[in-house]
Amino acid sequence: MKSNADQRKERGKQTRQRIIDAALAIMIEDGPKCLTAGLITKRAEVSKAILFHHFNDLEDVSIAVFEEIFERFSVSMEGSRHKSVSDFVMQMGLGVINAPFSHRKISAAFLYFYERSAHNEVFRKLQVRTMELLLEHIRKNLESILNRPLSKDEVEVVPLLITMCLEGLGKFCIIFKDRSHLEAAWRKFSNGINELFERKN
């Protein structure tokens, strides 16, 4: 049986999570601009006292939301086999291009965290961690497809290049409603990355 202290801790954790979920939902639906204490407490059904018991300030809530997205993102990157480098790169791009138009609000929320990185070191470090995770994911996949470790030069350049272009693609998917040109450009890019390796072999 759980002790009273354990039960209190468990309830505290659930309340904290409810606040994070509420903040994430507001961020996606209305934008980070609308992340006010009033809206969060209303949506999470907690008092302001409870909100500021769990978090020092609203920036603190934003950081928790970022960590939450980061967790989900890490899980979503597991698995899946690809038959060629261009297929792998193409699939990553299509994942962004074919996301429902409503998803652009999630990408937009990510941009908010980028923007905060220029002003807040905690956010910057979290962004760097996210990027490192993505770079590592790309490296592993390339090595598994090529069936050899990447050279030092390749490790430093290729995953960065793919991530960079993927970031730009994500931004364009926010503003352009017609994405057919984006897909054509991404295909060209995927083939270009493929050729980087083919020339070597």
Add this chain to the structure above:
Amino acid sequence: MKSNADQRKERGKQTRQRIIDAALAIMIEDGPKCLTAGLITKRAEVSKAILFHHFNDLEDVSIAVFEEIFERFSVSMEGSRHKSVSDFVMQMGLGVINAPFSHRKISAAFLYFYERSAHNEVFRKLQVRTMELLLEHIRKNLESILNRPLSKDEVEVVPLLITMCLEGLGKFCIIFKDRSHLEAAWRKFSNGINELFERKN
């Protein structure tokens, strides 16, 4: 001699510009989060009544700031000759990579406008206009270097690809303090774009 009405109009224009300059400075120094009526009026040395005489609301001020950056950006894109496609692409990247670290706050302000695009159609259209201007600038430069018009396929894909990667580069320059790998990756990219054209000729 100017009539009284003309003088009033002129003064009104100057006040409006002072508000925009103040808002731009706040946005860059402290981030768009801090764009409050209180801070703008203090910095521009105007009353709130004057502020809201010139602008409907704070979103309206943000839009004017965006248009201001857009104007400066259009002017900065004039001129300069490049000897090859890779040189042109490389120079564009170096412009971003070698910008002083403090400039990342300006890039970050741009991300704010992207974020707003997902929630506000006025911002989205302004972003599309900025991108179209940049795509057109790249197309013209490529045509001048290659000394021939781009094919339909090239027009649709190449400028988009360069802009996309440039956008990602800008984001990375916000979060990474060491930019040497970014430069190496960008060089690879510039050469890749060059080869797209060389194979054709």
